[in-house]
Amino acid sequence: QVQLEESGPGLMQPSETLSLTCTVSGFSLTSNGVGWVRQPLGKGLVWMGTIWAGGSTNYNSAVQSRLSISRDTSKSQVFLKMNSLQPEDTGTYYCARHQAGSGYFDYWGQGVMVTVSS
Amino acid sequence: IMLTQSPATLSVTPGESISLSCRASQSISTNLHWYQQKPNESPRVLIKYASQSISGIPSRFSGSGSGTDFTLNINRVEPEDFSVYYCQQSNSWPFTFGSGTKLEIK
Numbered sequence: 671q672v673q674l675e676e677s678g679p680g681l682m683q684p685s686e687t688l689s690l691t692c693t694v695s696g697f698s699l700t701s702n703g704v705g706w707v708r709q710p711l712g713k714g715l716v717w718m719g720t721i722w723a724g725g726s727t728n729y730n731s732a733v734q735s736r737l738s739i740s741r742d743t744s745k746s747q748v749f750l751k752m753n754s755l756q757p758e759d760t761g762t763y764y765c766a767r768h769q770a771g772s773g774y775f776d777y778w779g780q781g782v783m784v785t786v787s788s
Numbered sequence: 789i790m791l792t793q794s795p796a797t798l799s800v801t802p803g804e805s806i807s808l809s810c811r812a813s814q815s816i817s818t819n820l821h822w823y824q825q826k827p828n829e830s831p832r833v834l835i836k837y838a839s840q841s842i843s844g845i846p847s848r849f850s851g852s853g854s855g856t857d858f859t860l861n862i863n864r865v866e867p868e869d870f871s872v873y874y875c876q877q878s879n880s881w882p883f884t885f886g887s888g889t890k891l892e893i894k
Contacts, residue, residue, distance in 0.1 A: 705883075715823075715831065715874055715885040730882040764830060773878020774821035774837075778830035 672696035674704070674765050674779035682786045686755050692748040692765030692779060699723070699741050703768035704748045705775060706739065710761040720768065721748060755786045789813050791875050791886035799894040803864050808889045810858040810875035819879035822851055822860045825888075826871040834873075835860065865891070 678690035705720035719729040721739045729737050738751045748765060762783050766775035790813040800806055818838035823831040833842055835851035838858055848863040862869055870893055875886040
């Protein structure tokens with residue numbers, strides 16, 4: 671079955687670079703896009719960016735200058751890297767699968783909590 | 789594109805039928821999707837493309853609308869429906885979510 675699992679450090683310091691990995695199973699990254707969504711504690715959802723089945727990417731302009739999304743299709747992994755972290759980057763980070771050719775998310779990972787604090 | 793959800797909180801009694809609103813700042817055709825998020829859980833999609841049903845989602849959930857005004861309807865709210873509901877548009881970049889409507893027990 672389709673599964674997505676996020677992994678990465680839970681605690682980061684301001685100005686550091688965050689690296690998260692989303693390991694997927696049950697589908698191919700060349701068939702479905704995968705996006706990253708952030709949720710500050712107690713707040714709403716913010717789409718950060720997506721890497722599409724063909725390998726192209728789209729980013730939220732609010733973080734575009736700091737964000738990079740890439741993948742390793744052979745390992746079924748999608749990567750998020752975001753530099754110059756600030757406390758407001760604190761939150762739960764989800765990776766989620768786009769239904770093939772669609773803009774909505776049909777499967778989500780369980781999320782990983784990232785705290786940015788000195 | 790900004791999505792405005794209303795109300796922010798809705799207090800209802802189980803068994804009531806309700807409507808949640810999502811309004812877009814510009815026309816998004818039917819590129820609007822609804823999600824439910826329970827506490828400490830990941831979101832799950834309820835409705836795609838404004839009104840299309842999702843396999844495995846109870847039939848009491850339905851959606852309608854196009855252009856800028858959209859509605860999620862829940863026919864006879866069940867106890868497990870008390871959670872937060874988000875709309876999301878995929879008409880243009882960047883994709884955006886609404887701020888959510890919290891459905892709580894009266």
